[in-house]
Amino acid sequence: MQQPQQQQQQQHPFSYIFVGRRTYYLFSSIKDILRLRATCTWLRDLFGAAQLRVRLSHSLGSQAGLRRAVNGQQVQLLRFDDDHFGAHDLLAAVCVVEEGPWGEMGEVIELAVQCRNCDLPVILTADDINTHATKTAYVSAPRVLAQLKMVGSHFHFSDGSCLQLFHHNGEVRAIKDQPGQPGFRLEVDPPLPANHLYRQHRQPHDPPVNSRDIYWSPYHVRWRVGGGRFTQASLSSFAKRVGGGRVDGLLTESPHTPVAGCSTTVSRRQLVLTDCSHNFVAWIFISESGNNDVSVRIETTEAAVCESGLFKHRFPLTTQLARVALGAVAPYVFDGLIPTAVISIAMRVTIWTTAAEVKMPQLRRTAATDRSIDLSILGVSLGC
Incomplete structure (x- = not known):
């Protein structure tokens, strides 16, 4: 009985701040947790999978843009398959949820549900999160683009394809990853005339996108591109239109x-x-x-x-x-x-x-x- 008492006495007094569920939210930002995990090795066990899973649930529930009222009940548009996440994936999930609002993506998901391209809730897996190699890679892209790269693969079309985005060598392509077919390439945040409406109202996290008209042809039974390139008001507009x-x-x-x-x-x-x-x-x-x-x-x-x-x-x-x-x-x-x-x-x-x-x-x-x-x-x- 004496040895456990000695071990308890050796704990740093600061560790008692983290005892209990409520005190976990003293940290207003995931950046605080990341900084402590990196610098205070003796605190890492206090930010394990169990604590991160609670944090993820709390953060996801705090995103008003990911909730809708349906028949008088609140419905969650998005959740994570966190039962199968380790601490690393849970930490990444908390990062992507807390890095920015999800209002635009919530509208995209809601429209996809209306068009019967997905069911609620959209469930993100570890593979979805890991489409971004690092947190730096996630935050370096416009927020809506980073979110759409994770969520788009859950919007399914009748031919078995999905609204998947591919990012290679600075180029972004939608639905089909065909480097030799420029028709599926998206130009994110293209240069626009000074008096252009989309430039005047440009939002850095959801910038305009230039593309050709990507559409499904029942006659050819495949995706096609047609006409010249035109500019959509934003990335979320592009996702909601695919018109x-x-x-x-x-x-x-x-x-x-x-x-x-x-x-x-x-x-x-x-x-x-x-x-x-x-x-x-x-x-x-x-x-x-x-x-x-x-x-x-x-x-x-x-x-x-x-x-x-x-x-x-x-x-x-x-x-x-x-x-x-x-x-x-x-x-x-x-x-x-x-x-x-x-x-x-x-x-x-x-x-x-x-x-x-x-x-x-x-x-x-x-x-x-x-x-x-x-x-x-x-x-x-x-x-x-």
Whole structure:
């Protein structure tokens, strides 16, 4: 009995600070733990797998961007397979969770769930974490890119492929790792003109990305690239797309600005109207084609309540959601209102109302109607 007492007396008094679960959170940053593990070898046992697993659970639960309310219950979007993690992997997992917010990636995961490309929660394994060789490699990349490299492989498409990113010799490629095929290459944070909207609202952790249009071709039964290269507002926009007046404001405000009534946004103003609580997906595409021409297209996978009739009657839930996002423009889109006053044309808007059915990995349009109306009465102007 005397020997254990002697060993207890030999413990450093500072070690008693770490006794108990609550005092473990005296360290506000994982950097404190890493520094102590590196410099105080006698404290390493106090930061073993059990303690790190508790820390990981606490840190993950503190990420508001990784939680969603579904049917009145809080649902976790992401977790780790930490039951099979050793201390090294647990430490790495705590690092990636605490290094930055996960809000953008939470939106990507939520949209992937709506499109049936993944199930909740997304479970990251040790292999996912180890796509980054070191902590330095993780923090040296834009945060959303670093997160997408771990999470993207869990977004599965119908052909068995996934949204995987490959990083070699300074080049980033998506879905296919083909050095000889430049079409799948992503140019992260490309140079942009000084007056470019995406440059003005650039976010270092989620910068713009330049790429060609990467799409699945049912006819060729493979992934293809088409058209010229174009720039997405951000990396998270790229991941979510794989595609005075209200319309003017939606086009010219920051692409990172949330839009009322929408769960998320994608560049070129693709507004997602639904979230995890809906059993269908609906969105609005708004794009400018020059000469003050703007296209507004609404797509939905909502089941039609009747076989024929106006879009607002066939798809009432989508119409209700879209009215919130479009604001004062909504009556001109859904109700067929035509300005009666004689006003000089400031913008011609083409309205598409589309029903779509899920055909993964992309949506296939099944019906469309096109009508053009003058929205100059709304005071809409792009300043062109």
